[in-house]
Amino acid sequence: MSVIINRDQCTGCEECLTSCPFDAIEIREGKAFINENCQICMACLSACPEDAIIETEKEETAKIDAQEYKGVWVFAEQREGNIASVAFELLGVGRKLAHDLNTELSAVLFGAPESGAQELIRWGADKVYLSNNPIFETFNDEPYSELLSSLIKEYHPEIVLAGATAIGRSFIPRVAAKLVTGLTADCTSLEIDKETRNLLQIRPAFGGNIMATILCPNNRPQMATVRPRVMKRGQYNENREGEIIPVKAAGISSRTMVLETVKEISDIFVNLQEADIIISGGRGLGNPQGFKLLEELAGLIGGAVGSSRAAVDEGWISYSHQVGQTGKTVCPKIYFACGISGAVQHLVGMQSSDIIIAINKNPEAPIFNVATFGIVGDLYEIIPLLIKKIKEMREIGKTANG
Amino acid sequence: MNIVVCIKQVPDTAEVKINPETNTLIREGVPSIINPFDMHAIEAGLQIREKIGGKVTVITMGPPQAETALRDALSMGADDAVLLTDRAFAGSDTWATSYTLSKAVKKIGADIIICGKQAIDGDTAQVGPEMAEFLNIPHVAYVKKVEDIKADFLRVQRMMDSGYDIIESTFPVLLTVVKEINEPRLPSLKSKMAAKKAVIKKWTSSDIGADEDKIGLKGSPTQVKNIFAPQAKTDRKMLNGTPEEQVEALIQELRRLKCLS
Ligand SMILES: Cc1cc2nc3c(=O)[nH]c(=O)nc-3n(C[C@H](O)[C@H](O)[C@H](O)COP(=O)(O)OP(=O)(O)OC[C@H]3O[C@@H](n4cnc5c(N)ncnc54)[C@H](O)[C@@H]3O)c2cc1C
Numbered sequence: 212m213s214v215i216i217n218r219d220q221c222t223g224c225e226e227c228l229t230s231c232p233f234d235a236i237e238i239r240e241g242k243a244f245i246n247e248n249c250q251i252c253m254a255c256l257s258a259c260p261e262d263a264i265i266e267t268e269k270e271e272t273a274k275i276d277a278q279e280y281k282g283v284w285v286f287a288e289q290r291e292g293n294i295a296s297v298a299f300e301l302l303g304v305g306r307k308l309a310h311d312l313n314t315e316l317s318a319v320l321f322g323a324p325e326s327g328a329q330e331l332i333r334w335g336a337d338k339v340y341l342s343n344n345p346i347f348e349t350f351n352d353e354p355y356s357e358l359l360s361s362l363i364k365e366y367h368p369e370i371v372l373a374g375a376t377a378i379g380r381s382f383i384p385r386v387a388a389k390l391v392t393g394l395t396a397d398c399t400s401l402e403i404d405k406e407t408r409n410l411l412q413i414r415p416a417f418g419g420n421i422m423a424t425i426l427c428p429n430n431r432p433q434m435a436t437v438r439p440r441v442m443k444r445g446q447y448n449e450n451r452e453g454e455i456i457p458v459k460a461a462g463i464s465s466r467t468m469v470l471e472t473v474k475e476i477s478d479i480f481v482n483l484q485e486a487d488i489i490i491s492g493g494r495g496l497g498n499p500q501g502f503k504l505l506e507e508l509a510g511l512i513g514g515a516v517g518s519s520r521a522a523v524d525e526g527w528i529s530y531s532h533q534v535g536q537t538g539k540t541v542c543p544k545i546y547f548a549c550g551i552s553g554a555v556q557h558l559v560g561m562q563s564s565d566i567i568i569a570i571n572k573n574p575e576a577p578i579f580n581v582a583t584f585g586i587v588g589d590l591y592e593i594i595p596l597l598i599k600k601i602k603e604m605r606e607i608g609k610t611a612n613g
Numbered sequence: 614m615n616i617v618v619c620i621k622q623v624p625d626t627a628e629v630k631i632n633p634e635t636n637t638l639i640r641e642g643v644p645s646i647i648n649p650f651d652m653h654a655i656e657a658g659l660q661i662r663e664k665i666g667g668k669v670t671v672i673t674m675g676p677p678q679a680e681t682a683l684r685d686a687l688s689m690g691a692d693d694a695v696l697l698t699d700r701a702f703a704g705s706d707t708w709a710t711s712y713t714l715s716k717a718v719k720k721i722g723a724d725i726i727i728c729g730k731q732a733i734d735g736d737t738a739q740v741g742p743e744m745a746e747f748l749n750i751p752h753v754a755y756v757k758k759v760e761d762i763k764a765d766f767l768r769v770q771r772m773m774d775s776g777y778d779i780i781e782s783t784f785p786v787l788l789t790v791v792k793e794i795n796e797p798r799l800p801s802l803k804s805k806m807a808a809k810k811a812v813i814k815k816w817t818s819s820d821i822g823a824d825e826d827k828i829g830l831k832g833s834p835t836q837v838k839n840i841f842a843p844q845a846k847t848d849r850k851m852l853n854g855t856p857e858e859q860v861e862a863l864i865q866e867l868r869r870l871k872c873l874s
């Protein structure tokens with residue numbers, strides 16, 4: 212397949228030139244010409260008012276027998292024996308996909324006891340493939356990818372989902388490479404195409420400025436990592452029953468060794484990607500003490516503290532708190548941006564938050580463009596007041612409840 | 614120690630926007646840069662070389678103009694550069710990209726391969742680990758510190774969601790690095806001049822003995838069906854008044870949305 216110009220239809224209007232992210236279209240002899248830079252990304256197709264840019268058909272590749280692949284699988288990651296909340300979210304979306312495909316939903320759990328598998332069943336799994344082998348208790352890429360790929364080879368699921376977490380994004384690519392199949396990273400929406408039964412995988416690209424729908428039509432399974440906190444959890448049913456299938460992990464080796472797992476100990480440290488509320492501060496804090504104020508608010512309403520890169524660069528807070536293009540991508544229910552201007556590199560890391568509250572002195576700050584609620588003001592006035600009022604409110608609540 | 618660093622030339626994403634009416638990319642005057650994470654990968658390679666000796670080769674797969682990225686890497690101090698360029702590579706997804714890069718790495722021969730954590734255009738973070746699988750070697754992702762490196766092993770810190778792991782690996786190994794690992798150096802004027810004149814190897818698909826069915830669009834299991842603009846927020850509300858009124862209004866809003874009790 213390639214992209215070509217129908218020279219009869221091309222009027223040389225140049226509309227398409229800027230649509231190309233790779234500088235692959237130029238005008239030659241008054242008509243558009245696609246040069247060797249073309250990456251076949253198709254971005255130009257819709258840019259042409261004359262429909263003169265066309266894609267030639269893809270040659271048929273050896274079709275896999277999609278019929279042989281059945282079932283939706285969810286890789287349920289655990290940390291220190293606790294199942295990560297993203298696993299329950301995957302079961303939520305997995306249930307929907309399994310329903311649309313009229314198939315089963317299974318979970319895969321490594322390095323956890325049977326009680327963990329029971330929990331996954333209560334959250335919606337029909338089956339759980341479980342290895343309680345202690346070698347899986349700490350995450351290590353090679354053993355994880357070896358066992359998961361051998362299970363997939365044995366049972367042929369049509370869809371495999373995992374969390375787009377540090378763990379999922381590290382080892383799932385190895386599994387996809389081994390199985391010769393596609394993998395779509397960090398999806399924010401998944402649907403089934405009713406006609407073809409293909410999985411439509413929707414994800415942000417170009418730092419969140421663009422959304423793309425990705426397909427994996429000719430290979431199985433269709434694999435995706437899914438951004439935490441985007442999908443709704445499945446329904447919890449204490450009495451739900453399912454099947455636990457113990458899996459053997461024999462002869463699994465690894466060339467890397469995890470010597471130690473270090474928890475970053477900090478009063479305020481909560482996994483940013485799992486926090487419901489994030490209070491972020493930027494250069495507008497003016498000094499490292501500013502973060503103490505944010506911590507106080509965070510402590511009060513149960514949030515985690517984030518930051519812009521400028522605050523990290525100033526040395527006011529460690530890099531693990533940075534949100535944005537070169538930091539973490541977060542999606543909490545509430546995101547407070549305090550003294551953050553809203554540079555696009557910051558926005559891409561937080562703009563999908565449910566509610567964004569921006570506090571900034573400058574009414575022109577771009578952060579207000581993405582804000583749900585905007586407050587033009589001095590954060591050193593607003594936040595102490597907010598803390599005070601919340602405390603007052605709770606005092607009243609307490610006395611009212613006796 | 615043979616060190617290979619994989620770098621990608623990317624549009625400075627901050628400036629790539631989509632035209633909501635036509636659903637196409639607007640990219641007028643957007644500069645191309647070395648993927649920011651890959652700058653740290655280059656620096657990590659140079660530091661390892663300085664510590665235990667060896668050679669740093671930078672490679673990229675991309676269109677002919679990606680040569681600029683390689684020259685920039687040479688000016689930072691890399692010893693050698695290879696450009697993988699061929700029309701047949703066009704349309705590669707991460708599977709085909711990592712296959713192609715792995716063929717080139719095999720040809721060069723490497724003890725350590727270093728990638729950035731992710732490329733800021735696609736943001737997939739998949740090419741590194743997939744390449745390790747193709748090479749049948751271990752990998753460690755999100756390396757934030759090289760604690761120790763000897764002739765036969767290295768020990769690194771891997772950043773995780775709530776802390777870090779300390780990991781040892783034998784060679785060969787592939788690392789992907791995060792920004793925390795180092796501060797990329799600036800090239801000197803002299804090295805910039807030298808890099809301008811350096812000869813850059815150009816390899817096509819046949820130079821690396823790639824299987825035609827595994828490269829480019831044909832070798833890519835995934836396909837981009839369409840692209841579109843993210844939904845813009847339309848429900849913005851400015852809270853005006855005195856600071857007290859603003860805070861009161863915010864609390865009311867949050868209570869209304871059942872986000873505060
Ligand atoms: C390749 C690349 C990657 C990057 N990655 C990231 C990233 O991952 N994350 C990130 O955040 N940035 C990133 N940046 C940097 C980004 O471009 C901005 O420089 C940065 O986000 C600015 O941080 P800031 O908003 O805290 O600071 P500033 O832009 O300096 O804004 C400070 C704001 O505080 C306001 N203010 C000042 N005092 C007060 C007060 N008392 N009360 C209320 N408001 C006040 C000011 O009006 C101003 O709007 C990246 C840049 C590049 C080039």
Ligand SMILES: Nc1ncnc2c1ncn2[C@@H]1O[C@H](COP(=O)(O)O)[C@@H](O)[C@H]1O
Pocket residue numbers: 619620621648650651654672673674675707710714727728729730731732733735736737738739740741
């Ligand atoms: N075309 C390419 N050429 C060289 N290296 C690449 C290429 N694409 C990706 N990489 C490397 O793989 C890393 C992860 O990229 P990605 O999986 O696209 O997010 C990058 O930081 C680079 O080190």
